[in-house]
Amino acid sequence: MTKEFDQPVDRKGTASQKWEKYSDSDILPMWVADTDFISPPSVIKALHERIDHGIFGYTNVPTELNELVIERMQNKYDWKVHPDWIVWLPGLVCGLNLACRAVGESGDTIVSAKPIYPPFMSSPRLSDRAVTTVPLKEQDGHYILDLESLAASITPQTKLLLFCNPHNPGGAVYRKEELEALAEIIIQNDLYICSDEIHCDLILEPGLKHIPISSLNEEIASRTITLMAPSKTYNIAGLGCSFAVISDSELRKQFINVRKGIVPDVNLLGYTAAIAAYKEGDEWNQNQLDYLRENRDFLIKEINQIPGLKLNPIEATYLAWIDVSGAKLSNPAHFFEQAGIGMSPGRDFGDANYMRLNFGCTRSTLEEAVKRIKAALINELPA
Template structure:
């Protein structure tokens, strides 16, 4: 039975970052993390109504939106936050950069696990900080931070850990026990943590639950900048609406002061979309999750039947972290582009043995991608 997620929307000619990259080639764009699904009807309706109003002036943060975030944190995670804790941002990446610049001083060290979303490695350098990457452990196909390596990497100049849960690109959902251990290390060594939790609404594995690390205790909350957004979940990244939750008033003041005069406010359509998404989008997201689970299961089965490729279970996100090391490719990204699939190169995340594939697309698109991958590896295209 077809669903609204099977409907192929033509994104060509819309200045889509994802689709314009290969606009002159027969290459399926399966790289940057936005989906090809139309946003929830409630979001589209709210945007139409706001546009019909016809005035697009400077806009304050709607009190209604803060209340929705507060309710969401309470209902989903039993986490009590208040309106003062919330700082709205036009994107999550700027939140990573603000965190780096708000803590410590030039020359201090920022830790980040690797492989990781590329801005985790660039944000410290752009903030005149040293970046120290940490290995990740592979436990039953789950990539988690190596806690021993974390403690061994600490110096008297270490101030901040950039953390990602659910993990991008590995798709790991950290368990509460793992987060408690991480929190103990942060508190013990007088560190701070910036936790990117943008994929928290995209838990695919049944029975798993996202836990914000800041929700564990007041002690870790006082050391945490939590970054979230409706953008990945409801496919509204182009509207630029994200937020930080910072319970520590002193830390929040530093973060806001660093932001002033440099980072613009969220635009009014971003606020409008976020309100509608959080107010009326949950049933839609449950349908999306069912579709993504089916895509994930199909992809994992097919990829693991292709010689040279391996895909371990994906607990969250719509991003597949495919091990291509067995194919012994000199330049994996080029090889797969030649085959007609544009994925994110693993080297950008810190591991050239992998490629990241976005399966937030129609099943027909995914099936065509699998056909092209199979054809390329069976025919042994020049690497």
């Protein structure tokens, strides 16, 4: 294992959202999706240098950052992105909300998968849109959108699909043929798609590759709002720096219009960290991925030996979607908190039979969590 990720960092007393939730109790925080790893040295160095400059005024988008994104999209995905397609945002969730407002009108319908990251459910409603959900289906442990159900759910009022690739939760990486089939449904039904691809640099399964749906062809690209960010990969979510890629000029104009006067620009330290991460952070991330793979493999092996629990393969992300239905728990979130593990309740994602566990932590923390889960469930089971 890579030693730099094995070093515990005390985050207590830092106003950490993740750690403050359970600050007064012996509960391991394994819920919200940020890691307990120190960000890449290149990011920390760049932030120090910018702070030493001493002036923190209003900041334009650095040309270098746009160039790095364009180069990255070309090298990683053979996707040619133009500078004017990129819209910088202070967070990915606001991008979801803007997409819901930019497409269609009040009263229209937005469709999303279920289970899914909670803002996919709230964003349409906050935008005065109805929301329809389509189930994921499991194929050999690979959770993907049920395209037949999606096609059947579309009505004349349906204008937008909110999509997540890699999927949160579940960790699925969509294959090219799956994306092509989805794109065909989008085009045939005159829909738009907002694709959350924030976990694109966290592919754990060897041989799999992230494919932006917008990179397939110009026709689907013209209907796509792609959302990305360095935040999950390099643990810089607190610096608030994300971006949308929108090739269609009218769609981009609508997206920009609905943010005016509401969504602020990215702060200069967010830009600084993003430049350093994209410029010099890839080797660090490869080491992180090695560490996360070992955590994942350990967790899958251990969880699947605990009666009442099941954990399918995790292709991407550092988030485990654990089926707890076999344990017959009336309130799984409370039960595991009582056992000393604070996970995300599956009900928040649309399926109360699951819990989401963040394994972006030191191995010792993960081993302690598994120990507590085992002890709690063994005591719970009848003799």
